[in-house]
Amino acid sequence: MITRTTNTPLLEIDLNRHEAQPLQRQLFGQIRDLVLKGRLQPGERLPSTRYLAKELKCSRNTVLGAFDQLLAEGYLEGMTGSGTYISKELPDDMGSFPKDVHKKEINKEQQKGPGFSKRGRELAEMEKRVHRNAPTFAPGMTDVTAFPFPLWARSLARTWRYPKQDILRNPDPCGYIPLRKSIADHLRTSRGLDCSWRQVMITSGAQQAVDLMARLLLDAGDVAWFEEPGYPGLRGPLHSAGVKMVPVPVDLEGLSVSEGRRMAEKARMAVVSPSHQYPLGAVMSLRRRLELLDWAEENNAWILEDDYESEFRFSGKPLTSLQGLEAERHRGSKQPSRVVYLGSFSKVLFHVLRLGYLVVPEDLIEAVSSARTLMDERSSLLAQPALADFMAEGHFSSHIRRMRRIYGVRQQILVECICRFLSKYLRVTPDDAGLHIIAYLTDYAKARVTDRRIVELADAVGISASPLSLFYSDPKQAQQGLLMGFGACDREQIEEGCMKLAKVFDRATKQ
Structure with missing residues (x-):
């Protein structure tokens, strides 16, 4: 247990070294739980990482890793020269529980009454990628700024200003x-x-x-x-x-x-x-x-x-x-x-x-x-008539041809930037299609860090790449790499993102 010190909140942290869950994940979950339950209030100052590591009898890297994830998810905020505080503006999922806590709540509900079905529990607990708002390297995102919205708006207006009866009656x-x-x-x-x-x-x-x-x-x-x-x-x-x-x-x-x-x-x-x-x-x-x-x-x-x-x-x-x-x-x-x-x-x-x-x-x-x-x-049916009109006038095919050229150039820029800034940590080859590329961790990087850890740290600096290992059902067969999307990134964002990611790797591989 950690007792209250001057200007710090009371943290009741208990790390169990006999559990399969890593200590870093335990620490992250328990601090997040204290925030969600209101035990830690917005603006409260946390003890230093050195103090916590000493009191919990764990490495400082364990505490730093937990703090990094809490910072990335918006539960903590750092103030230069002052310390680390509970964020004054907590994330939108304030009312939800972390994955391990949520499982416990489901089990409690099952004991009280009908609760979830077996299939419902499995769906609720299936691992999934958390979607961030940051577009840098987010797989599957398109460049919406390049979409011809004036033409789309014209199609919408044309089909709905005086809608045909076959749209409104028994479609x-x-x-x-x-x-x-x-x-x-x-x-x-x-x-x-x-x-x-x-x-x-x-x-x-x-x-x-x-x-x-x-x-x-x-x-x-x-x-x-x-x-x-x-x-x-x-x-x-x-x-x-x-x-x-x-x-x-x-x-x-x-x-x-x-x-x-x-x-x-x-x-x-x-x-x-x-x-x-x-x-x-x-x-x-x-x-x-x-x-x-x-x-x-x-x-x-x-x-x-x-x-x-x-x-x-x-x-x-x-x-x-x-x-x-x-x-x-x-x-x-x-x-x-x-x-x-x-x-x-x-x-x-x-x-x-x-x-x-x-x-x-x-x-x-x-x-x-x-x-x-x-x-x-x-x-x-709101968008269907407009899309039919959009396609019939040739705008759909024109947009595809234009974006194919744009995305091809962006993929080339991303490959060049990875080779320039990240060759120590990632190896990559161009792809013939799509909106993302796979950048595999080099042997040097794999010996020091995992793709999921890199993604956790990258979130904190506005990078939304996805870990390749997440897409495997068998963790033992999973390869280590990053899915790096380029669809929503221009040249400047790609270059800046690769430089930021290089710093993330530098820090992660030296811990």
Whole structure:
């Protein structure tokens, strides 16, 4: 226990060295808990790190690490020459509890009454990346300042000033028909899909699309292949549908079908991003694509094709989709399609648009339409007519072409800056597509620090990179690296961000 000293609050800290949780994380959690519960008030001064380390009988680095995280999350603030204080303006999640405290509260509620379901507890406790407002190196963010909002506003005004009756009365549950036609036209020309507009279903983003198809095509307890590492945002919908996910490793050719067969030959679905795998950026080879289609046919299984960031390919033409490849193989036969294709406008236009789409096999159109009516009725129609107008006038294609050039230059700048400022700590190669690159920790850096620790420290200086290890379901297999987004960063931000990150590495590797 720590007793009150002059001008310091009373801290009741008890570090348990027999727990699996690191001491630094224990200290961070207990101080944060005292703040959340009001035991420590805004403006109160904390003891010095040397004093705390001495009283707790731990290293000063442990205390510094906990303080760094508390500073990064806004619970503490430092005043030069004066010490460290509880922040006067606490974070927005003041009323929430940290991860370990939240688990305890859930368990208490279960003892009192019905509480969460088992699935609900697992969803609430699934590890996820905390999203910061800082755009520097945040993966998946687009440059909204470059979006032609005057043209978008004109489309919105044109479609809603005197809306057509078909928008207001009994709209199709699968989405606004002119938009579905525009999407089908775009996919046929740019992605090689073989589809009619009737196969296109508008959704509220990729996660809703995955949730809908998992519930329609799979039963609770069914097994699905999931890329390892893979996009965490798709794990939640699959898990909530009761699907058991088998993490199948990804290499330079994409998802390993042979490993998938070995791990779960009779799986009912494979969730893949063959055109630009997230997060590693691998492109699935033609050999692997054919192997995957063979496996699906042999096992009467489904393939959910997530066409992630394929629009932003910097060299060569966008690759033909799995759906298009399968259609070419089956042309002239009555072989049913096993591929469901999904896409999103969030990464192409702007994130808050929250519009995506599915392309389902023809024999699923009626079933998906009926299920959509029962489960969700329809996605919001507010933006759909405007987007249809935006695409019909050619503004969508023009924007894609323009941003493809801009993002290609920004990726090149980021690679050059990493080589100039961070070569001691990171190794990186350019990617052919997407809005982020993977910067792997060098052997020197890996021997001294983890990617998650770097991300924690980087948050404090306004850098929102993501740790690569977060995307692995098995921590033992996780590689160490950073996902560094460049979509929302100009040259100045990229250079400044790399210099700041170099200082973060300098400090972290010398502790």
